[in-house]
Amino acid sequence: MKDRVGAILREEQERYLERLQPPRAPLLAEMEAWAADHGVPISDPEVGRLLELLAAAVALCRSGEASPPRILELGTAIGYGALVLARGSPEARITTIDRDAAMLARAGEYLGRAGVLDRVELLLGDALEVLETLDGPFAIAYVDAEKVHYRRYLDRILPRLEVGGLVLFDNLLWKGRVAEPREDEDAAADALRAFNGYFMIHPQLRSQVLAIGDGFGIGTKIRPLIQELGGPY
Ligand SMILES: C[S@@+](CC[C@H](N)C(=O)[O-])C[C@H]1O[C@@H](n2cnc3c(N)ncnc32)[C@H](O)[C@@H]1O
Numbered sequence: 509m510k511d512r513v514g515a516i517l518r519e520e521q522e523r524y525l526e527r528l529q530p531p532r533a534p535l536l537a538e539m540e541a542w543a544a545d546h547g548v549p550i551s552d553p554e555v556g557r558l559l560e561l562l563a564a565a566v567a568l569c570r571s572g573e574a575s576p577p578r579i580l581e582l583g584t585a586i587g588y589g590a591l592v593l594a595r596g597s598p599e600a601r602i603t604t605i606d607r608d609a610a611m612l613a614r615a616g617e618y619l620g621r622a623g624v625l626d627r628v629e630l631l632l633g634d635a636l637e638v639l640e641t642l643d644g645p646f647a648i649a650y651v652d653a654e655k656v657h658y659r660r661y662l663d664r665i666l667p668r669l670e671v672g673g674l675v676l677f678d679n680l681l682w683k684g685r686v687a688e689p690r691e692d693e694d695a696a697a698d699a700l701r702a703f704n705g706y707f708m709i710h711p712q713l714r715s716q717v718l719a720i721g722d723g724f725g726i727g728t729k730i731r732p733l734i735q736e737l738g739g740p741y
Contacts, residue, residue: 517719529553533595535622539588548611550588551652551678552721559589559650562674562726563596566647576600580646580668582635582661583653587615587628593650594624603629603646605638605653636660644668652678655696658703666712667736669729675713680704681723 510516532540532553543550551559563579570577576599581589584606594602602624606612612630619625631638635653639661649665651658658677665675681687685697686704707715707725715727734740 525554529557532556535618536588536591539586539591539618543586543588548585550585551592555678555721555724556588556592558720558724559676560592560596562676563593563600563648566674567597567599570647577647578603578645580642580649580665581605582639582649582651584615584630585611585652587618589650589652590615590628591619591622591624593648594619594622594627597648599627600647601627601629603631603642605631605633605635607632607634636664639664639668642668645670646673648674648676650676650678655679655682656699658700659706662703662707662710666729667733671729671732673729675725675727675729677703677707677725679722680707680717680725681719683722686723 531537536556539550540553566577577597579593579597579600579602581593581602581604584590584604587604590602590604594600604615606615609632612632616625616630619628636657644667646668647670649669651661651665653661662675669675680700680703682697682700685694686700689697704717704725707713707727708717710727712729712731712733713727714730715725718724718726
């Protein structure tokens with residue numbers, strides 16, 4: 509239990525946790541540097557490490573199953589998230605969607621160099637529209653596309669997620685603006701504030717929001733909808 513409010517969420521703690529991160533694999537470090545140089549937002553390294561850990565845990569829990577886990581990512585950018593997920597789950601098939609063709613091309617290059625491209629399906633298009641065309645079930649879904657659509661993404665992902673599967677969200681604390689509204693409120697902060705409440709009380713989920721990176725949500729699907737069971741009768 510934390511000592512008091514403000515005991516942990518302070519700059520010194522954040523810097524300490526950053527220093528605690530071990531050096532990344534050379535290709536991941538190269539991707540981080542390229543993204544920083546070109547102003548492309550990618551997952552924070554500590555989020556990357558958490559994604560890799562969760563993918564590994566899911567893979568280990570499922571070892572012995574006939575089919576490899578399927579992982580979905582909304583928002584590919586240069587493929588950093590897809591790569592850490594692929595590293596964590598060496599058998600997984602990954603589907604990742606981005607509306608930016610140049611980003612997808614760069615992701616393809618990096619994933620090829622990492623030797624995982626044969627397990628990754630790169631889909632071009634709007635995440636909401638492409639999602640409608642996909643069949644599940646996925647073992648993990650990582651959402652990192654348009655913040656104002658997070659609730660719509662969750663609603664479309666849940667029927668495509670295995671019971672026991674994980675749904676993960678980046679940026680839930682959005683630059684600190686979700687917890688501390690500003691005069692120049694942006695649409696993303698407003699939408700994420702509403703989303704976080706929905707995510708925490710969703711009856712199909714056990715969920716939590718973690719103060720890691722820009723705020724990270726993790727939920728597991730605990731029950732199917734009646735429609736997923738073939739109902740209503
Ligand atoms: C933060 S980056 C993704 C980072 C990546 N998930 C990672 O782990 O490094 C967000 C990406 O979402 C894409 N994006 C934003 N809105 C989108 C939409 N409506 N449909 C598909 N992709 C979208 C952007 O083009 C951008 O590449």
